[in-house]
Ligand SMILES: Nc1ncnc2c1ncn2[C@@H]1O[C@H](COP(=O)(O)O)[C@@H](OP(=O)(O)O)[C@H]1O
Ligand SMILES: [Mg+2]
């Protein structure tokens with residue numbers, strides 16, 4: 001049991017409630033003694049709410065950690081020796097690899113096996129369309145082998161899946177999500193371009209309940225255990241592979257992907273914007289870097305921006321590696337919920353809004369409807385950040401009108 005608690009790949013444990021109350025001494029002659037009977041009503045309500053939040057989504061979070069950790073193993077196997085034939089281009093010209101498909105199949109299969117009694121709805125990035133076209137057969141064979149090898153590595157599943165099972169698992173991600181019921185939200189590899197470069201990427205999995213993100217997991221196989229904003233000498237830089245997990249109202253934990261005790265992490269507490277460091281996309285096509293520079297200048301930020309692929313940015317922010325994440329796609333780009341759902345809850349002590357300061361709304365289906373961009377920081381810095389964002393946006397429009 002001790003080992004299971006440390007390893008995200010262990011069988012999903014039953015909820016354990018560590019719940020202690022100070023109970024006044026009662027004479028042993030009392031026959032009707034019970035802790036509940038001696039609590040006053042308000043303490044009883046608080047105790048009940050504590051017990052409810054501790055057990056709420058407990059088994060779902062454990063299943064999500066296990067699914068994302070196994071998917072991360074598949075991705076690491078592929079990244080170590082990627083073949084030219086492992087990479088394809090989607091209709092929108094973005095890359096997709098056997099690892100994106102394999103990761104999606106593994107997460108879908110593991111969630112269904114770990115939570116057999118729950119109804120299953122998954123909103124995920126990939127679909128099997130291109131694998132069913134002419135020429136997709138060899139790729140599908142390779143993905144199926146990767147999925148079976150990964151499931152058998154775990155040692156707790158005694159199954160072999162067929163190519164049809166893999167196609168069905170991938171296509172179970174076609175749900176539209178929405179404001180009612182529960183929906184899993186998955187980006188099987190967020191940052192596919194980073195994955196192909198050998199840089200950062202993340203397996204990002206979240207659960208929506210009645211339109212709200214209630215838990216999230218980010219597996220970041222290439223993220224160092226030590227800070228990326230401020231890499232220093234300490235030995236933790238040599239260890240890579242982080243698993244972030246968060247449950248609504250319960251804070252965020254981080255542990256090593258290959259198993260370690262989860263540690264509670266916190267966003268930075270800095271209040272002076274000049275001390276902030278800013279994270280943004282590595283890919284200039286994904287976010288307007290000139291807008292970030294203009295915002296940094298207005299805030300007086302001294303450090304140069306840190307450019308990282310994927311929702312690893314949210315994970316790094318959640319543990320205080322940096323203070324601000326800025327994302328400004330070109331006009332017309334529509335953000336998808338799987339690119340932000342897990343990240344937003346993982347950065348639990350911070351705030352994520354659009355450029356106008358509105359909360360991100362994950363209840364509208366597969367897309368996020370936003371005003372202009374996404375900004376993330378701690379609660380103290382948000383007001384000055386939003387002012388700087390508005391000024392920079394106005395300035396950019398005025399400058400464009402002058403040209
Ligand atoms: N033109 C664009 N503008 C903004 N985001 C884009 C984009 N094209 C692709 N993306 C999204 O940017 C994500 C990667 O984010 P980042 O830049 O932070 O690494 C991609 O996720 P995938 O890699 O899962 O496709 C994709 O959804
Ligand atoms: Mg993609």
Ligand SMILES: [Mg+2]
Pocket residue numbers: 187189190191338339
């Ligand atoms: Mg993505």
Ligand SMILES: [Mg+2]
Pocket residue numbers: 100125187188189190191192
């Ligand atoms: Mg992706």
